[in-house]
Amino acid sequence: xxxxxxxxxxxxxxxxxxxxxxxxxxxxxxxxxxxxxxxxxxxxxxxxxxxxxxxxxxxxxxxxxxxxxxxxxxxxxxxxxxxxxxxxxxxxxxxxxxxxxxxxxxxxxxxxxxxxxxxxxxxxxxxxxxxxxxxxxxxxxxxxxxxxxxxxxxxxxxxxxxxxxxxxxxxxxxxxxxxxxxxxxxxxxxxxxxxxxxxxxxxxxxxxxxxxxxxxxxxxxxxxxxxxxxxxxxxxxxxxxxxxxxxxxxxxxxxxxxxxxxxxxxxxxxxxxxxxxxxxxxxxxxxxxxxxxxxxxxxxxxxxxxxxxxxxxxxxxxxxxxxxxxxxxxxxxxxxxxxxxxxxxxxxxxxxxxxxxxxxxxxxxxxxxxxxxxxxxxxxxxxxxxxxxxxxxxxxxxxxxxxxxxxxxxxxxxxxxxxxxxxxxxxxxxxxxxxxxxxxxxxxxxxxxxxxxxxxxxxxxxxxxxxxxxxxxxxxxxxx
Numbered sequence: 284x285x286x287x288x289x290x291x292x293x294x295x296x297x298x299x300x301x302x303x304x305x306x307x308x309x310x311x312x313x314x315x316x317x318x319x320x321x322x323x324x325x326x327x328x329x330x331x332x333x334x335x336x337x338x339x340x341x342x343x344x345x346x347x348x349x350x351x352x353x354x355x356x357x358x359x360x361x362x363x364x365x366x367x368x369x370x371x372x373x374x375x376x377x378x379x380x381x382x383x384x385x386x387x388x389x390x391x392x393x394x395x396x397x398x399x400x401x402x403x404x405x406x407x408x409x410x411x412x413x414x415x416x417x418x419x420x421x422x423x424x425x426x427x428x429x430x431x432x433x434x435x436x437x438x439x440x441x442x443x444x445x446x447x448x449x450x451x452x453x454x455x456x457x458x459x460x461x462x463x464x465x466x467x468x469x470x471x472x473x474x475x476x477x478x479x480x481x482x483x484x485x486x487x488x489x490x491x492x493x494x495x496x497x498x499x500x501x502x503x504x505x506x507x508x509x510x511x512x513x514x515x516x517x518x519x520x521x522x523x524x525x526x527x528x529x530x531x532x533x534x535x536x537x538x539x540x541x542x543x544x545x546x547x548x549x550x551x552x553x554x555x556x557x558x559x560x561x562x563x564x565x566x567x568x569x570x571x572x573x574x575x576x577x578x579x580x581x582x583x584x585x586x587x588x589x590x591x592x593x594x595x596x597x598x599x600x601x602x603x604x605x606x607x608x609x610x611x612x613x614x615x616x617x618x619x620x621x622x623x624x625x626x627x628x629x630x631x632x633x634x635x636x637x638x639x640x641x642x643x644x645x646x647x648x649x650x651x652x653x654x655x656x657x658x659x660x661x662x663x664x665x666x667x668x669x670x671x672x673x674x675x676x677x678x679x680x681x682x683x684x685x686x687x688x689x690x691x692x693x694x695x696x697x698x699x700x701x702x703x704x705x706x707x708x709x710x711x712x713x714x715x716x717x718x719x720x721x722x723x724x725x726x727x728x729x730x731x732x733x734x735x736x737x738x739x740x741x742x743x744x745x746x747x748x749x750x751x752x753x754x755x756x757x758x759x760x761x762x763x
Contacts, residue, residue, distance in 0.1 A: 292350065292372070293328045299344050300337045304330050304378075312355060312373045317363045317706060319620040319668075321676060324367035326353070331375045335453060335461055335492040338374065342490065342736075343459025345372055351738045354486035356428025357399065359420040361623060362704025364432065364485045368739050376427050379492060384467075387412055390498045391450070391467050396427025396491050403496075413501035415442035418700070419608055427491045433483035435700035437534040437607065438565075440658035442499075444700065446482040451495035454481055456488065457731050467495050480726065485702050486737040488730040504573035505533065507565040507603050509550075509592040510584035511558035515539060518560030519634040521584060522657045525564055526630070528583050530576060535658030536563040536607065539637050542652040546613035551602045552592030562657065563607065610654055614665060618650065620672075622679035623665040624686055624707075628695035630660045636693060640664040643685045647678040661699035687713055708742040 297305055306312075308326040315322075327350075332338045345352040351371030358365055367373050379395035380402075386392070387410035394403060401421040407414045417436035418424055424434070426445075430452070435444040442448075451465030464478045465471050481489055512518040518537060525535060538546065540559035547554040547561075554561075562584060566576035577593065585591050594600050615621050628636045637653050640662065644651025650667040666682045668675040687697045687710050697703070697710045712720055730736075 296328055296330050296341065296344065296372070299340050300330060300332055304332055304337065306331060308373070311358070312375060313367060315358045315360045315363060315365050317361060317366065317704075319615075319670065320622055320680075320706070321673075322363045322366055322705065324353070325370055326367045326373040327370045329373045329375065331378050333378045335379070335455065338376075338379075338455045338490055338492055339459045339461050341372065341374055342455050342457065345735060346458040346733060349733065349735065351735050353737050354431070354490045356396070356425035356431065357420065357423040359418075359424045359428070360432065360704060361625070361701045362698070362706050364702050364704030364737070364740050365428070366705060368705065371735075371738075374490065376425060376490075376492070379427075382406060383493060385410075386467070387498075389467075390500070391495060392498060393451075393467070393493065393495045394426055395493045396425060396430070398426050400424045400426060400429060407498050408501060411501055412498040414448065414496065414498055416445045416448060418445075419611065426494065426496075430482055430491050430494055431484060431486050432700070432702040435656065435659070435661070437536055437604075437656060439700070440535050440656060441531065441533040441567075446479065448496050448498075449478065449482060449494050450497055452478050452481055452491055453493040454489040454491045456490075457733065457736060461492075462489070465495065469497065483702070485704060485741045487727060487741045488736065490736075502533075502567040502569075502573065504570045505565055505567040505600060506573045506577035506593065506595060507534070507563055507600060508577060508580045508584050509552060509603065510562045510564075511555050511589040511591075512560040512562065512587070513557055513589060514559045515634050515637050517587065518562055519637070519657075521562050521586075521588075522633065523630065524583055524586070525562075525580070526658070528579070530564075530566075530579055530583065532564045532576070532580065532658070533567040534563065534565040534656075536655070537561065537633075537637075537657040538610065538654040539641075539652055541641070541650065542610065542614060542654040545617045545652070546606070546610045549609070549613065550592075550606055551599065552594070553590075555589040558589050563603075611663070614652060614654075614667070618667040619670045620668045620676075621665050622668060622676070622683055623663055624683050625655065625661060625663050625699050625701040626686060626690035626695060626697060627699035628660045628662070628690060628693040630658070632693040632695070633657060633660055633662070636660075636662055636664070636689065636695075639689050640686065643682050643689070646685075647682040649675065649679055649682060651682070656699070659699060660695065703741045705740055708739065
C-alpha cells in the first residue's frame with residue numbers, strides 16, 4: 284500500500300478512536316515467537332483501543348473499508364497467529380487491562396482481555412484463590428490471547444486448558460457488534476455454545492474483549508518430584524505407571540535426553556550423568572493430601588530411577604518450575620534458533636512420537652528434541668537451526684510437515700495448545716474428514732463473511748488461501 288494510503292488509514296482511525304490510540308508499527312507489534320523462523324509482518328497502522336466501544340469502532344471502520352485487522356495480545360505465540368501478514372491494522376489489547384469485578388467469596392472474576400496472566404494469578408492468590416491455567420511467558424501473555432488460543436500449560440493435566448475456566452465472554456464480531464455470551468454462571472445451555480466457538484478461534488471469528496472466569500481455592504501445598512530414567516521407553520513406562528497407580532497428580536511433564544543436554548546444567552537438583560529422560564510430576568492439595576500423594580509419587584517414580592529430586596521448601600519448588608519455564612530458552616540457545624511445533628498423541632503412543640521426532644530430524648540433518656506435557660500426550664517437538672541459515676530453516680519446515688503427518692498417523696492432533704495460526708494453515712485436512720473441514724470453513728464465513736479478521740490464520744485448507752489473497756487484492760480506495 285502506498286504511503287498516502289498508509290497516512291490516510293492512520294488519520295481516519297485517529298478520527299475514529301483518538302490520536303492517543305495510535306502507535307508506530309514497531310517490532311513489538313509485528314512478530315511473535317516465530318520471528319526466528321523468518322515470520323515477521325507489516326502493518327499500515329497499529330491501534331491500541333482503550334475500551335470495548337473503541338474496539339467495535341475500529342472493527343466497524345475496517346469492515347466498511349475492506350481493511351484486514353489482526354487482533355493481538357502479548358505476542359507470545361508459536362504459530363504466527365498474531366503476526367500481520369499483509370498490512371492492514373494491528374489491534375493490540377494491552378490497554379484493556381482492568382479487573383471489572385472480583386467476587387472472591389464466590390470464586391469468580393471478570394477481567395478485560397489485556398490483563399496479563401501473571402497479574403490475574405497474583406490478584407487471585409492475594410485472596411487465597413487460584414487460576415489454574417499456567418501457559419508459558421505469564422508475565423507477557425494476556426488473558427485474551429490465552430482464551431483465543433485456549434492455552435494450556437503444565438497444570439492443564441489436572442485442571443484443564445484456559446477454556447475450562449471461562450464462564451462468559453464479551454467479544455466484538457463483524458461488522459463491529461459487541462456480543463456477550465455466558466456470564467457469572469456455571470451452567471448455561473440456553474443456545475448453541477458460541478462461547479466455545481470463540482475460545483480457541485485465534486481472533487478469526489471475533490475479538491475477545493473481556494471474560495468471566497471461575498477460580499478455585501489455592502492448594503495449600505504443591506510438591507513436585509523429578510525422576511531420571513536412562514531412556515525414552517523406560518521413562519514413558521514410568522509415566523503410564525503414574526496413571527495406572529491412580530495418582531491424581533497436578534502436572535506430569537517430560538524431557539527427552541537431547542532436551543536435558545541443553546537445559547540440564549541449570550537444573551537445581553543436578554542431573555545424573557547417565558540420564559536420558561526426565562519425568563516431573565506434582566502433588567498438590569491440602570498439606571496432608573500433598574504429603575501423602577508426594578510419598579506415593581516418590582515410590583512410583585523411584586522404581587528403577589537413576590535419581591530423584593523432591594523439593595519441599597517453597598523456594599526450591601518455585602525454582603524447579605522457573606527452570607521448567609526456561610527449558611524452551613535453553614534449547615534455543617543450543618544453536619540460536621529452532622522450529623518448535625506442538626503435537627498431541629494418545630498417551631500410549633508417546634514413546635513412538637518422541638523417538639520419531641529425533642528420527643525425523645536425523646532424516647533432515649537437523650538436531651531434534653522434545654519435551655512437554657506427558658500426561659496430555661502433548662509434545663513440543665523441536666528442530667534446531669542456526670540463525671540466518673535459510674537451507675536449514677527450509678529443511679526444518681519440511682520436518683514439521685512430517686511431524687504433523689506423524690501426529691495424525693498415531694491418532695493424535697496437529698496442535699494441543701499453540702493453535703494453528705499461520706504456520707499450520709491447511710494442516711487440518713490431515714486430521715478431519717472433508718465434511719468437518721467444510722463446516723469449519725462455513726463457520727468462518729458466517730462470522731466473518733469478508734475474511735478480514737486475522738486473514739490467513741487457522742485455515743482448514745490451503746485452498747482457502749486463494750480466497751484470502753483475493754480479499755487482500757481488493758482496491759481500498761475508500762480508505763484513501
